Amino acid sequence: MPQKEAENKVFESITEIAANRGFFWPTSEIYPDKLAGFFEYGPNGLALKNNILKVWREELVEKENMIEIDGCQILPTSVFQASGHLKSFNDPLITCSKCGFKTRADRLIQEVTKEEIPEKLENEKYNELIKKNKIVCPKCKSFFNKAEIWNMMLKTGIGAELKQAYLRPETCQSIFVNFPRIFKTCRVKLPFGIAQIGKVFRNEIAPRQGLIREREFNQMEIEVFFNPEKENEININNIKKETISLYKERLNKTTVEQALERRLIKSKFIAYYLTILKKFYLKLGIPEDKMRFRYVSKEDRPFYSKETWDFEVLTSLGWLELCACNHRGDYDLSGHQKLSKQSFEVVDETVNKKVLPNVFELSAGLDRALYAILELTYKEEPKDDRTIFSFPEKLAPVQVAIFPLVNKEGMPELAKKVYEMLKPLFKCFYDESGSIGRRYRRQDEIGTPFCLTIDGQSLKDATVTLRERDSMKQIRIKISKLIKELRK
Ligand code: GAP
Numbered sequence: 001m002p003q004k005e006a007e008n009k010v011f012e013s014i015t016e017i018a019a020n021r022g023f024f025w026p027t028s029e030i031y032p033d034k035l036a037g038f039f040e041y042g043p044n045g046l047a048l049k050n051n052i053l054k055v056w057r058e059e060l061v062e063k064e065n066m067i068e069i070d071g072c073q074i075l076p077t078s079v080f081q082a083s084g085h086l087k088s089f090n091d092p093l094i095t096c097s098k099c100g101f102k103t104r105a106d107r108l109i110q111e112v113t114k115e116e117i118p119e120k121l122e123n124e125k126y127n128e129l130i131k132k133n134k135i136v137c138p139k140c141k142s143f144f145n146k147a148e149i150w151n152m153m154l155k156t157g158i159g160a161e162l163k164q165a166y167l168r169p170e171t172c173q174s175i176f177v178n179f180p181r182i183f184k185t186c187r188v189k190l191p192f193g194i195a196q197i198g199k200v201f202r203n204e205i206a207p208r209q210g211l212i213r214e215r216e217f218n219q220m221e222i223e224v225f226f227n228p229e230k231e232n233e234i235n236i237n238n239i240k241k242e243t244i245s246l247y248k249e250r251l252n253k254t255t256v257e258q259a260l261e262r263r264l265i266k267s268k269f270i271a272y273y274l275t276i277l278k279k280f281y282l283k284l285g286i287p288e289d290k291m292r293f294r295y296v297s298k299e300d301r302p303f304y305s306k307e308t309w310d311f312e313v314l315t316s317l318g319w320l321e322l323c324a325c326n327h328r329g330d331y332d333l334s335g336h337q338k339l340s341k342q343s344f345e346v347v348d349e350t351v352n353k354k355v356l357p358n359v360f361e362l363s364a365g366l367d368r369a370l371y372a373i374l375e376l377t378y379k380e381e382p383k384d385d386r387t388i389f390s391f392p393e394k395l396a397p398v399q400v401a402i403f404p405l406v407n408k409e410g411m412p413e414l415a416k417k418v419y420e421m422l423k424p425l426f427k428c429f430y431d432e433s434g435s436i437g438r439r440y441r442r443q444d445e446i447g448t449p450f451c452l453t454i455d456g457q458s459l460k461d462a463t464v465t466l467r468e469r470d471s472m473k474q475i476r477i478k479i480s481k482l483i484k485e486l487r488k
Pocket of ligand 1: 204322363367
């Protein structure tokens with residue numbers, strides 16, 4: 001089978017499994033006017049999503065003493081004038097001269113030529129490439145009109161007068177707008193991070209590939225503010241021996257210390273935040289040999305960034321960007337300072353000097369992470385007639401499933417007692433329907449790491465069988481020792 005076909009098969013099958021097992025599916029799927037690029041999360045998807053967020057909060061926000069805020073999704077025009085999004089948040093659009101089919105010029109050229117095509121070329125360059133490669137409309141084989149600039153902002157009208165406003169395309173703009181107030185009221189000192197989770201909206205020209213390119217999606221963003229004169233004054237002792245894979249012209253697998261010595265990474269500040277980000281993704285169960293940071297060239301970098309490293313994960317779709325790590329300099333703070341005519345400068349107490357902070361950003365897509373976790377943990381084991389998601393325990397939608405072996409002889413009563421005992425501590429699920437084998441398979445299918453079965457012997461000696469998902473090993477254990485064992 002050609003590689004591309006096989007790869008798409010994996011993606012398609014994970015997407016189908018996700019829908020069938022209550023993770024996610026297209027929005028309003030029962031209607032013919034359903035919108036492309038919008039997805040709904042079912043109970044298992046929502047639980048997985050919340051568990052990813054929990055790990056993100058624990059590993060980044062809490063460990064690094066960051067502040068978290070929750071800003072609005074609709075913001076006034078001024079915010080996006082100052083941020084540059086109304087002028088520069090664009091993709092190159094091409095329209096078929098005959099059938100009107102619309103698509104992204106860079107993507108179509110890339111698909112046809114199999115070459116990397118930058119997102120930020122002049123339109124004239126796309127026109128030349130289309131002509132040179134004789135690219136025609138994939139629907140009706142006619143010629144395309146000249147490439148145009150397509151702004152991805154979603155506009156809305158507020159109140160009866162329909163005052164123009166926009167749905168935010170990245171969560172961080174409210175972090176920047178709120179920066180002076182947060183600095184004044186939250187007793188923070190440079191350097192410090194502000195984090196935010198939330199929905200964002202982009203009017204993508206051609207959303208495809210499920211959760212990978214949506215029009216409404218979730219971000220987990222962190223903006224770290226620092227004095228630009230102190231970009232190398234951060235203690236990296238506890239991370240300098242960590243390994244890190246940096247793709248800059250070629251793959252460099254190195255320690256953080258060596259990456260700095262070899263000037264692969266420009267500053268200790270960037271090295272520190274890339275490393276803690278890597279550790280967060282390891283906690284999500286992404287194998288280290290499937291992750292890398294890719295240095296993004298000037299032509300491909302977003303308009304607000306001086307330096308970008310994309311955190312990427314190898315999936316069946318190729319290297320997939322899960323998090324953009326951008327050095328935004330003072331681009332945003334100076335933009336809002338200028339338009340609002342308010343000062344965004346703050347005092348760096350360590351040098352007793354007023355500075356306009358610089359920003360290093362970790363902008364992670366939640367939905368893409370969720371897809372990558374599903375794909376990388378999915379296994380088919382035909383020998384045992386089962387499929388599993390081998391999620392890390394912390395991510396599993398259900399952590400412990402509890403079954404009475406049969407639906408009689410006092411087993412359901414004891415099983416319910418065990419369920420009530422464990423419920424406050426773990427995400428539990430009680431199931432008494434179907435054969436025991438079928439019940440185990442159902443839990444494997446949604447990645448439940450532990451199943452407990454209450455059988456005849458349980459009634460005699462207060463023990464249960466504890467089955468572990470990946471090995472399918474079963475041990476017999478006293479009910480009184482269950483909590484300790486499961487915690488372990
Ligand atoms: N604040 C910077 C920013 O928003 P970005 O690279 O545009 O940077 C950050 O987006 C992350 O959001 C990406 O790494 C990706 O994980 C996710 N993302 C971007 N566009 C997306 C889309 N259309 N659908 C799903 N996730 C998307």
